[in-house]
Amino acid sequence: MSFGQGGPQSQWDPWKPQSQQPQQQPWNSGEGDNSPDWAALAEASEARAKRRRLLFVGGGALATVAIAGAVAVAVVSANGTGQASDGPSSQLPATADIPSATDATPSFAPTSAPPPLDxxxxxxxxxxxxxxxxxxxxxxxxxxxxxxxxxxxxxxxxxxxxxxxxxxxxxxxxxxxxxxxxxxxxxxxxxxxxxxxxxxxxxxxxxxxxxxxxxxxxxxxxxxxxxxxxxxxxxxxxxxxxxxxxxxxxxxxxxxxxxxxxxxxxxxxxxxxxxxxxxxxxxxxxxxxxxxxxxxx
Missing domain, CATH: 3.40.1000 (Protein Transport Mog1p; Chain A)
Known part of the structure; x- marks a missing residue:
């Protein structure tokens, strides 16, 4: 099927960055040869929507990983030497190794000084x-x-x-x-x-x-x-x-x-x-x- 006037026939693939989307005219120009291919348009629209959904899901996954990494680094920094870690995430402690809030509670030895005498x-x-x-x-x-x-x-x-x-x-x-x-x-x-x-x-x-x-x-x-x-x-x-x-x-x-x-x-x-x-x-x-x-x- 030919779109536009003259030139070689161009087939657009939404998954190929080199392909170009042809100008579409979803109306009837009066000539039978120029009637839009409604099936092709619907298929292209579905492909674009599917691609957007994949990008949103992928972006959310990346954000989750980034947050988890920040928490891990913060825990190590607060309970380690106090310096930020530049190492890969594989060097961070596992979840079971991260100190809990109760582990960080300071403990004080009871005083042995007797009360002052009256x-x-x-x-x-x-x-x-x-x-x-x-x-x-x-x-x-x-x-x-x-x-x-x-x-x-x-x-x-x-x-x-x-x-x-x-x-x-x-x-x-x-x-x-x-x-x-x-x-x-x-x-x-x-x-x-x-x-x-x-x-x-x-x-x-x-x-x-x-x-x-x-x-x-x-x-x-x-x-x-x-x-x-x-x-x-x-x-x-x-x-x-x-x-x-x-x-x-x-x-x-x-x-x-x-x-x-x-x-x-x-x-x-x-x-x-x-x-x-x-x-x-x-x-x-x-x-x-x-x-x-x-x-x-």
């Missing part, structure tokens, strides 16, 4: 509070600086008869809770003087109960001597009560010149609060020292 545990009962104890060990040095104020250390006292160093309602409170020892120390700053009394009990519960049972009349005796004039023997003074661990501590503050303490004499309030805070710190430091020694031992 300093308060060592000052809460006589069974653990074994360090040496005295007024000079608890209140070291010859003076105390709190902020910008310097307090000079005066006389100290230590007794196993707790009631003898207390007055008003405090002796009974100490006796009812089995006080074993009462230490006192006095600090001065100008005409202001403060005596701190530390009562020792066997347990924290007894010290706490003594604090709770103490009232406004539960006060310790002021301690004078060694250059410190007598104070708080007849004048109005300020007192405080607190406890920490197996220790209850008390302060009494006033003037060495005999004046009464009033709400306006703020220096006495400050001095009593400073010495109460310092006493708490010293008791806590005692617990820290014993806790540290136990941890090292």
């Amino acid at each position: 300093p308060k545990d060592f000052i809460s009962s006589a069974k653990k509070d074994k360090a040496p104890l005295s007024p000079d060990l608890l209140f070291t040095g010859t003076q105390l600086t709190m902020g910008e104020t310097v307090y000079k250390k005066g006389p100290t006292a230590d007794t196993r008869t707790c009631g003898s160093a207390a007055q008003k309602t405090l002796p009974k409170v100490l006796a009812d809770n089995d006080c074993t020892r009462l230490m006192r120390v006095t600090y001065t700053e100008g005409d202001t003087a403060v005596t701190v009394g530390v009562a020792v009990f066997d347990t924290e519960a007894k010290a706490l109960r003594a604090k709770q049972q103490a009232d406004k009349k539960s006060i310790i005796r002021s301690l004078s001597g060694g250059g410190v004039k007598s104070f708080c023997t007849g004048a109005v003074c300020r007192s405080t009560t607190n406890s920490y661990g197996r220790y209850a501590y008390f302060t009494i503050a006033g003037f060495t010149n005999g004046k009464d303490v009033t709400e306006k004499t703020t220096e006495v309030f400050r001095a009593g609060d400073d010495l109460a805070e310092f006493t708490f710190r010293q008791i806590h430091r005692r617990g820290e020292t014993q806790a540290s020694a136990a941890a090292e031992g």
